[in-house]
Amino acid sequence: MKPRLVLVGLGHGQLEILARIEQLRERYEVGYVGLDETIYTGAFPQVIANEMASAVVNLRPDVTPVASRLVSLDPVKRIIETDQGMIAYDHLVLATGAKSRGIGTGLKPMTDVAIEHIQASRAVTIVGGGKAGVELAFACVRSKQHVTLYAKQILPDLPKRVGRHIARRLVASGVTLIAQQYEGGDAPDGLVLDATGVVPVEWWHRSGLAEEGSFIPTDAYLRHTTYQDIYITGDMAMGLNGGVDAVRSGRHVASALLGDEKPYKQRTSLNILLTTPGHALLTFGRLTWHGRCSYWIKRQIDRRYMQKFTH
Template identity: 65%
Template sequence: MKPRLVLVGLGHGQLEILDRFDELQKSYDVKYIGGEEAIYTGAFPQVIAGELTDATVHLRQDVKPIASRLVSLDPISRVVKTETGEVPYDVLVLATGAVSRGVGLDIKPMTKEGLAKIASSDAVTIVGGGKAGVELAFACIRTKRHVTLYASDVLSDLPARVQRTIKRHLVRSGVTLVLRKYERNVLQDGLVLDASGVVPDGWWREARLAKAGAFIETDRYLRHADYKQIFITGDMASRLNGGVDAVRSGRHVAAYLLGDRRPFRERTSLNILLTLPGQALLTYGKWTWHGRLPNHVKRLIDSRYLKRFHS
C-alpha cells in the first residue's frame, strides 16, 4: 500500500508541489486540503496600482480538495482534523502560511474580498514601513485620494541612502509619511491596511509544532525538528525568508518526496518591490538597484508565475 501523503494549504510552495502531482501519485496516495484559488502575494500590489487586472492563482483542475481547511492537527497520532472529518497521514506538507498581526485589514493572506475593499476605498492608512508597506503605499497612491503610511522607520534593513531616496519618492508621490508607531486610537484616514509584518498562527502551538509566538523550526531538509514526517514550506518555517523562499521550499520538498535527498540550500533572497510608475526597487541582501530594469524583471517574473498557475 502506498504511503498517505496529505498536502495542506495553497501557499506558493504548495503550488510547486502540486505541479508534480502526477509523479507523486505514482509513489503516494495523495490528498489535498485547502482552497481552490489564492492571491499571488508578489503581484497583488500591481492589481491595486492598475498594472494588472488579476493576481489569482488556481488549484489544478484535476486535483479535488477533500476538505477546505485544517481545523487541528495531532502529530503524535498523525491525523489532520478538517471541517469534514479526520484525515490520517504518513507524510504531511503544510503550506498554510503565517498571518497578519490584526492591526487592520489583513494583507496576509490577501483575498479577493480584501482587494475589493481596497479598490472601493478612496483613502487608506497603511501600517508598517517594511517592503510590504512601502510597496502598498506606492501602489495605492496611484489611484487613491489620500494615502498615509505609519512607520517608525522605512526599509530599516537597507542602507541609509536607499531609505532617504525611498522616503523622498513616497512624499513626492503624495503619500503622507508619519514616522512614528501607529496607535489604534489615532484618527486614521480611510481603510487601515496591516503591513506591519506576519506572526505565527495560533494552531501551530496548539498542535505542538512551535512554542507560543514562534515560527516553526525545521531541519535542513525542511522537515519539522521533532516530527520528521511533517514538511514545512513558506513563511511558516523560521529558516525561510519571504515569497522567493516559499516557492523554492516547495520545489525542494517536491524533489525530496520524489527521491532527491539533498538538503535545502539557504541563500540570500532576491526581492523586487513596486515603486514609481515604471520603476521598482531590487534588493539582494544590502545590494540595491532602483530603476526601470528591476521593474521589467519583476513584471517578467510575475507574469510567468501567473501564467503557469492562473488556469
C-alpha cells in the same frame, strides 16, 4: 499500498509541489486539503493600482480537495482534523502561511475580497515601512488613493541611503509619511492596513508543532524537528522568510518527497518592488538598483508566474 501524502494549504510552496503531482502520484496516494484558489502576493499591489486584472491563481483542475480547511492536527497519531472530518497521513506538507499581527485590516491571509475592499477605499493608512508596506503605499498612490504611511524607518533592512531615497520618492508621490509608531488613537484616514509582518497562528502551538507565539522549527531538510514526517514550507517555518523562500522551499520539498534528500540551502534572494510609475527597486542582499530595468524584470516575472499557475 502506497503511503498517504497529504498536502495542506495553497501557499506559494504548495503550488510548486502540486506542479509535480503526476510524479508524486506514482509514489504516494496524494490528498489535498485547502481552497481551490489563492492570491499571488507578488502581484496583488498591481491589481490595487489597476495595472493587472487579477492576482488569483488556482488549484490544478486534476486535483480535487478532500476538505477545504485544516482545523487541527495530532502529529503523534498522524491525523489531521478538517472541516470534513479526520484524515490520516503518512507524510504531511503544511503550506498554510502565517497571519497579520491584527492592526486594522490584515494583509495575510490575502483574499480577493480584501483586495476589492482596499480598491474601494478612497484613502488608506498603512502601518509598517518594510518592503510590503512601501510597495503597497506606492501601489495605492498610483491608483490615486490618499495614502498615509506610518513607519519609524523606511526599508530598515537596506542601507540607510536607500531608505532615505525611497522616503523622498514616497513623499514626492503624495504619500503622507509619519515617522512614528501607529498607536491607533486618532481617527485614521480610510482603511488601516497592517503591513507590520506576520505572526504565528494559534493551532500550531495547540497541535504541539511550535512553542507558544513561535514559528515552526524545522531541520536542515525542512522537516519538523520532532515529527520528521511533516514538511513545513513558506512563512510557517522559523528559518524561512518571504515569498521567494516560500517558492524555493516548495520546490525543495517536492524533490525530497521524490527521493532527492539534500539539505535546504539558504540563498540571498532577489526582491523587486514597484515604486513610481514605470520604476522598481531591485534588492539583492544589501545591493540595490532603482530604475526602469527593475520594473521590466518584475513585470516579466509576475506575468510568467501568473501564466504558470492560472489554470
